[in-house]
Amino acid sequence: MNTTEANALLIYVVYKRLQNIDQKKVSLSLDLGVCVWGIYSLCATGSRSSMADDKDVLRDVWFGRIPTCFTLNQDEVTEREAEPYYLLLPRVSYLTLVTDKVKKHFLKVMKAEDVEEMWFEYEGTPLKWHYPIGVLFDLHASNTVLPWSITVHFKNFPDRDLLHCPSNSVIEAHFMSSIKEADALKHKSQVVNDMQKKDHKQLWMGLQNDKFDQFWAMNRKLMEYPTEEGGFRYIPFRIYQAMSDRPFIQKLFRPVSPEGNAHTLGNLLKEMYPAAIPNDGEPKRYQVVIHGIEPLLETPLQWLSEHLSHPDNFLHICVIPTPTD
Amino acid sequence: MGSWRNHVRARLQQRDQTEKLPYVGVFTSLSQLEERFEIRKQILDDVQSKSLERGGVEVGKNTRLLQLQLRESEHLAEKLSQTVSDLTTVLYLKEAELQHWQSRVSQYRQEALTLAKGSKTLKATLSDIEFTLECQSKELAALRAEQKGLKEALGQALREKEELLQRWMEEKREEADRMNKYNDTQERWHRWARQLKKHLHRETGKEYVPKVTSPWSDTTETSPSVIQRHPDHNKVSTVAKA
Numbered sequence: 001m002n003t004t005e006a007n008a009l010l011i012y013v014v015y016k017r018l019q020n021i022d023q024k025k026v027s028l029s030l031d032l033g034v035c036v037w038g039i040y041s042l043c044a045t046g047s048r049s050s051m052a053d054d055k056d057v058l059r060d061v062w063f064g065r066i067p068t069c070f071t072l073n074q075d076e077v078t079e080r081e082a083e084p085y086y087l088l089l090p091r092v093s094y095l096t097l098v099t100d101k102v103k104k105h106f107l108k109v110m111k112a113e114d115v116e117e118m119w120f121e122y123e124g125t126p127l128k129w130h131y132p133i134g135v136l137f138d139l140h141a142s143n144t145v146l147p148w149s150i151t152v153h154f155k156n157f158p159d160r161d162l163l164h165c166p167s168n169s170v171i172e173a174h175f176m177s178s179i180k181e182a183d184a185l186k187h188k189s190q191v192v193n194d195m196q197k198k199d200h201k202q203l204w205m206g207l208q209n210d211k212f213d214q215f216w217a218m219n220r221k222l223m224e225y226p227t228e229e230g231g232f233r234y235i236p237f238r239i240y241q242a243m244s245d246r247p248f249i250q251k252l253f254r255p256v257s258p259e260g261n262a263h264t265l266g267n268l269l270k271e272m273y274p275a276a277i278p279n280d281g282e283p284k285r286y287q288v289v290i291h292g293i294e295p296l297l298e299t300p301l302q303w304l305s306e307h308l309s310h311p312d313n314f315l316h317i318c319v320i321p322t323p324t325d
Numbered sequence: 326m327g328s329w330r331n332h333v334r335a336r337l338q339q340r341d342q343t344e345k346l347p348y349v350g351v352f353t354s355l356s357q358l359e360e361r362f363e364i365r366k367q368i369l370d371d372v373q374s375k376s377l378e379r380g381g382v383e384v385g386k387n388t389r390l391l392q393l394q395l396r397e398s399e400h401l402a403e404k405l406s407q408t409v410s411d412l413t414t415v416l417y418l419k420e421a422e423l424q425h426w427q428s429r430v431s432q433y434r435q436e437a438l439t440l441a442k443g444s445k446t447l448k449a450t451l452s453d454i455e456f457t458l459e460c461q462s463k464e465l466a467a468l469r470a471e472q473k474g475l476k477e478a479l480g481q482a483l484r485e486k487e488e489l490l491q492r493w494m495e496e497k498r499e500e501a502d503r504m505n506k507y508n509d510t511q512e513r514w515h516r517w518a519r520q521l522k523k524h525l526h527r528e529t530g531k532e533y534v535p536k537v538t539s540p541w542s543d544t545t546e547t548s549p550s551v552i553q554r555h556p557d558h559n560k561v562s563t564v565a566k567a
Contacts, residue, residue, distance in 0.1 A: 050327070053334055060337040067348035088345070088352045146344060211411070213418045292344065293336035299329040308333070 057307045061291055062212045064091035066137050067147035070102045073121075076154055078109045086147065090210060091134030091291060092311050094175075095120055095127060096165045097208060106152055114154065119162055121151045126161040130174050132310050138289045138318040139240050172204050175312055179203065182236035182313035183222055185252075186305075191222055207311045215311060222313055223306045230262070231255035231302035237315040239273055249273060255302040265304060266297030276319050289318040361397070368396045 065088040072082040085105045120127040183192035206215025239249040269276045276286045
């Protein structure tokens with residue numbers, strides 16, 4: 001059953017449910033149901049519409065996973081040997097939000113007095129929990145063999161490299177802060193400020209519980225813009241470089257030029273990181289990766305922001321050296 | 326327009342083929358097995374602790390199995406109820422989304438109707454304006470033709486005026502020539518008359534008045550100038566008849 005058929009079946013279930021609950025609603029729902037089935041028929045008969053493709057892109061982005069093997073650091077003091085723990089990590093989430101089971105697994109073999117704040121590292125590089133998991137993987141380990149091998153530590157927390165994360169509320173605060181920053185760029189904070197506290201909570205809970213529909217029921221408001229504007233005010237983006245001391249590049253950039261032309265990914269890189277675009281005849285030195293893929297440079301930036309942003313509404317772009325093999 | 330969209334879609338699917346699909350089955354099974362192991366371990370611990378409470382009497386194997394199955398069923402039931410709860414939530418969300426899109430459809434339908442009405446009005450106005458334009462174009466063409474005729478007539482009148490002027494000028498020139506001729510003739514006549522008078526005066530001693538022949542009438546008449554002898558012999562006045 002493909003996505004369109006699944007959605008249509010769900011809608012039909014809603015319709016039937018309404019029919020059972022309230023006879024008054026039946027006539028309204030009947031019209032609605034007929035309309036919906038009509039739309040479904042149109043979708044099913046012809047090729048997929050762009051809207052359906054875009055919805056599928058949103059789902060593919062949300063349900064992206066990275067197979068990971070967590071191994072306890074050899075220097076940790078354990079009562080017995082710790083077995084590795086395997087987990088499919090959501091690309092769009094944060095390490096400390098999805099590794100409760102990892103912590104529970106390794107705590108079983110450790111003494112309480114030897115346990116401090118858990119942190120992760122890959123090949124000697126501490127992994128920043130406040131970066132999305134997919135960004136960490138694309139930046140540090142995209143060309144390695146799967147599953148991704150991450151080392152777990154319970155002591156010697158690297159205060160200079162990592163932020164502390166004592167509880168989920170810290171992650172929530174960081175997540176909401178990013179969303180508000182993104183909306184400040186897109187809508188001058190008008191949309192996020194018009195939301196109620198429960199709406200903000202719904203965004204967070206959707207991410208925390210991996211609920212796509214719950215999240216996007218609210219997030220779609222943050223992806224709307226006035227038709228006459230042609231896009232957001234500015235595009236929220238961050239460009240990460242694999243070999244750089246600079247954390248990321250973030251500047252103001254409009255989705256539409258003053259002449260009214262849509263800016264593309266290529267336009268953005270040309271402005272912010274020209275080295276990422278090879279000149280004619282030159283070999284490609286860098287890969288521009290978003291969610292583990294390389295979009296075409298002519299992809300409109302507005303579309304990328306609407307469909308390939310992370311749940312924090314930022315477009316996280318990794319520029320990594322092209323593999324030589 | 327679609328090539329970049331298809332590219333993204335294709336690459337995402339390819340990514341999942343590499344990173345997710347080969348591992349999702351194994352990892353999910355592993356996770357479920359670990360969960361079951363945890364449950365069974367917990368049940369075993371519970372059962373053993375209960376048997377110890379009873380003074381070390383061992384519980385039968387069947388009882389343990391039954392308890393294990395019961396706990397697993399309870400756990401499954403709990404998971405299913407959670408799934409039902411999640412699906413119910415999703416249903417509510419979809420319902421809300423449907424209502425939202427229905428209101429958007431209704432709104433856009435209204436907008437479309439309004440725009441259609443406006444379009445119809447504009448078309449009618451355009452038709453009227455086109456008709457008016459056509460009438461005015463015809464009127465303009467007629468006026469231009471009239472103007473052209475009038476210009477030609479004006480041109481003709483000007484030419485005639487010029488011709489008349491030329492003719493009048495010619496007439497005047499001829500008249501002037503005639504006047505000049507006449508005046509010349511007069512002058513000659515007067516000159517001749519003076520000469521004659523001189524001659525007469527030269528013949529002053531003579532008593533008779535010379536007869537003069539008029540150049541016009543060809544008759545002989547008495548000279549219109551009468552030479553009168555003034556008592557003062559040094560003055561001679563000539564009285565010329567007008």
